[in-house]
Amino acid sequence: MSCSVDIVWLEPSRTLDQVFLHDMVDGKVWKTLNWFPLKETTIDKVEEGAVVVVPGQFWSVEQVNKMIRPLDWVLIVIVADEENLFEVDRLSHPNMKLWVQTPRADKDYGDATLFGVGYGHAAEHRELKEKTNDIFLSAQDTHERRHSMFDMLSKYLQGGASGVLNRTEGFTQGFDEETYFNYMNMSKIAPAPAGACSSDSFRLYEALESGAIPIADDVSPRKDYNSIGYWNKLFPDKPFPVIGRDEVSPIIDELRKDFQHKANKVFSWWIQQKKNYVEKFYSDIDELAGRERKPALDEITAIVTVSPWKDNPSTGIFEKCIKSIRDTFGNIDIIVTFDGVREEQSDMRDAYEEFVRRALYLCNEDGAILPIVFDKHVHQVGATREALKKAQTDLILFVEGDTALTVDSEEALEISSLVGYDYDLIRFYHFDEIPDEHRYLMRDWLTLSAGSLVETVQWSQRPHLATKDFYDKIMGYFSDNANCFIEDKIHGVAQTPEFDGRMAIYISDWGATSVHLDGRKGLEKYDERQVF
Structure with a gap:
C-alpha cells in the first residue's frame, strides 16, 4: 500500500515506554498486510491528518487541543503518563481516535485502544x-x-x-x-x-x-x-x-x-497480541483518513502445519521449510499451526515442546509468522480450520512443515497469477515427471514460460496454492469432530465431476518444484484412529 501519513512525536519522544510504539511504526514488530511507513514531522507541517504521540505528564489537554484543531483527522496516542495526569476526557476533535498507555482500571475509556508500557530494550x-x-x-x-x-x-x-x-x-x-x-x-x-x-x-x-x-x-x-482489574481491562x-x-x-x-507447554501458549499469545496492535493501529489510521484497505487479489497467506517429528527438538526441517517460503514468496504472512501431542506419542512430548519453544523464538524474530499452539491433538484438519480463520488474503499457500518449495520465485509468481482465475488450486509437483501409475489422473497440458501446467483430479497435500474460498469448501467435507489428514479424505472426493478442471500441477523444466523433508521418518500414522 502506497501512502503518506504523518506522525508527530511530541517531546520527550524517546522515553523507554515509547520503544514498543517506535518499533511498531518502524515495522519491527509486525509487517502486517496494512502496514506502511509513516513520515515523521512536526505539528506545524501536517497538511491533512496525523498520528500525534503525546507524553501525557508533560503536556496539558489545552495545548494538545490547540495543536490538533486544524487537522482533518487525528490519532492521539497518550504515553508516559503512569499517574494518568493527562485529562483524556477533555480532548476535543470531530474526527479522532484515541490510544491510552497504562489506563486506570476504574475508568471508562469508551472505544479507545488500551496498551501497556511495552518491552523497553x-x-x-x-x-x-x-x-x-x-x-x-x-x-x-x-x-x-x-x-x-x-x-x-x-x-x-x-x-x-x-x-x-x-x-x-x-x-x-x-x-x-x-x-x-x-x-x-x-x-x-x-x-x-x-x-x-x-x-x-x-x-x-x-x-x-x-x-x-x-x-x-x-x-x-x-x-x-x-x-484492581487492570490486567483484565x-x-x-x-x-x-x-x-x-x-x-x-x-x-x-x-x-x-508442564511448564514448557504453558510457556509456549503464552509466547504464541504474545506474538498474536503484537500483530493485533499493529493491525489495529493501521486500521484506525485508514478509517480516520477515509480509506478502505483490502488485500490485493494476488496477496498470499502461507499455512504451515507442524506435528511431532523424529528429529525434535531440532528446528532444522522447520527452518528449511520457512526459508523456502521466504525465498519464493518474500515477506508474506505465514500462519504456523503446532498440533498437540496425541496420547500414543506421549514419549515424544518433552522433545516436541522444546522444539516448539525454539520454533516460536524463530517466529518472533521473523516478524510475520503467526503461531497457533494447540493444547490437544486436533490433527491436520483441526489445525487448518483454525488457521483459515486467521487468514486475511484470498490466496492460501498450504505447506506441510516437513516439506519445502524448490520452485523459482518468478515461476511461482506466474503460477500464483493463475490461481483464482483459471484454477482453484495449483500444486508444486514433487517429481520432475509424472509417474506412469499417476497418468490416469491427469488431463490437459498447458505449456508455460519455464514449465508445464497439467490439469489433474489427483489430490495431494504437497505444497500448493489455492483460493481461500476453495479451502473453506474443502473443510466442509469433514465433520465437526474430524481428526484426520486432509488428503486421506479428499483424494477420493477430488476425483468426482465437481472438481473437474479446477486443479492442476506445475512441473518446471528444471525439475521438481517441491521436496519432502520427511519429518515423520516412518512414524506410525494411526490410520485406524482417524475421524473424518
Whole structure:
C-alpha cells in the first residue's frame, strides 16, 4: 500500500515506554498486510491528518487541543503518563481516535485502544538460551508490593527451586543491561510486581519477549490508586497469571507443572497480541483518513502445519521449510499451526515442546509468522480450520512443515497469477515427471514460460496454492469432530465431476518444484484412529 501519513512525536519522544510504539511504526514488530511507513514531522507541517504521540505528564489537554484543531483527522496516542495526569476526557476533535498507555482500571475509556508500557530494550537482547532458572526478579525494592514479592520468593527458593533475586535501591541500578537480559532469557518464570503507581511494568513484557511466563501484579502500591482489574481491562484473554494479595507459591507451583507447554501458549499469545496492535493501529489510521484497505487479489497467506517429528527438538526441517517460503514468496504472512501431542506419542512430548519453544523464538524474530499452539491433538484438519480463520488474503499457500518449495520465485509468481482465475488450486509437483501409475489422473497440458501446467483430479497435500474460498469448501467435507489428514479424505472426493478442471500441477523444466523433508521418518500414522 502506497501512502503518506504523518506522525508527530511530541517531546520527550524517546522515553523507554515509547520503544514498543517506535518499533511498531518502524515495522519491527509486525509487517502486517496494512502496514506502511509513516513520515515523521512536526505539528506545524501536517497538511491533512496525523498520528500525534503525546507524553501525557508533560503536556496539558489545552495545548494538545490547540495543536490538533486544524487537522482533518487525528490519532492521539497518550504515553508516559503512569499517574494518568493527562485529562483524556477533555480532548476535543470531530474526527479522532484515541490510544491510552497504562489506563486506570476504574475508568471508562469508551472505544479507545488500551496498551501497556511495552518491552523497553528487551527486543534488542532476545536470545534463545536454555532456561536453567525457575525464577528471576531483579528490581528496585522501593515499596510494599516489591518488599512482599521479594520476601515470598526468597522463602520459595529455600524449598529447592532455582532462581536469581536481586534487590536494588532504584530504577536501572541493578545488573547492567546485558547481564539483566541474559538472566531473563535463561529464566522460566518472571514475577512482575507493580510499578510506582500502575500495576504495569516493563518486566512483564520483557518476560513475554524472552519466552518466560510473567506473573502480573494487580495491586498498586499507592492506596489512592485503584488498580484492581487492570490486567483484565488490558488483556481480557491473557494466558499468564495475575496475583493480588495472595501467596505467590501456589502460582509458581502450578506454572512449573508442564511448564514448557504453558510457556509456549503464552509466547504464541504474545506474538498474536503484537500483530493485533499493529493491525489495529493501521486500521484506525485508514478509517480516520477515509480509506478502505483490502488485500490485493494476488496477496498470499502461507499455512504451515507442524506435528511431532523424529528429529525434535531440532528446528532444522522447520527452518528449511520457512526459508523456502521466504525465498519464493518474500515477506508474506505465514500462519504456523503446532498440533498437540496425541496420547500414543506421549514419549515424544518433552522433545516436541522444546522444539516448539525454539520454533516460536524463530517466529518472533521473523516478524510475520503467526503461531497457533494447540493444547490437544486436533490433527491436520483441526489445525487448518483454525488457521483459515486467521487468514486475511484470498490466496492460501498450504505447506506441510516437513516439506519445502524448490520452485523459482518468478515461476511461482506466474503460477500464483493463475490461481483464482483459471484454477482453484495449483500444486508444486514433487517429481520432475509424472509417474506412469499417476497418468490416469491427469488431463490437459498447458505449456508455460519455464514449465508445464497439467490439469489433474489427483489430490495431494504437497505444497500448493489455492483460493481461500476453495479451502473453506474443502473443510466442509469433514465433520465437526474430524481428526484426520486432509488428503486421506479428499483424494477420493477430488476425483468426482465437481472438481473437474479446477486443479492442476506445475512441473518446471528444471525439475521438481517441491521436496519432502520427511519429518515423520516412518512414524506410525494411526490410520485406524482417524475421524473424518
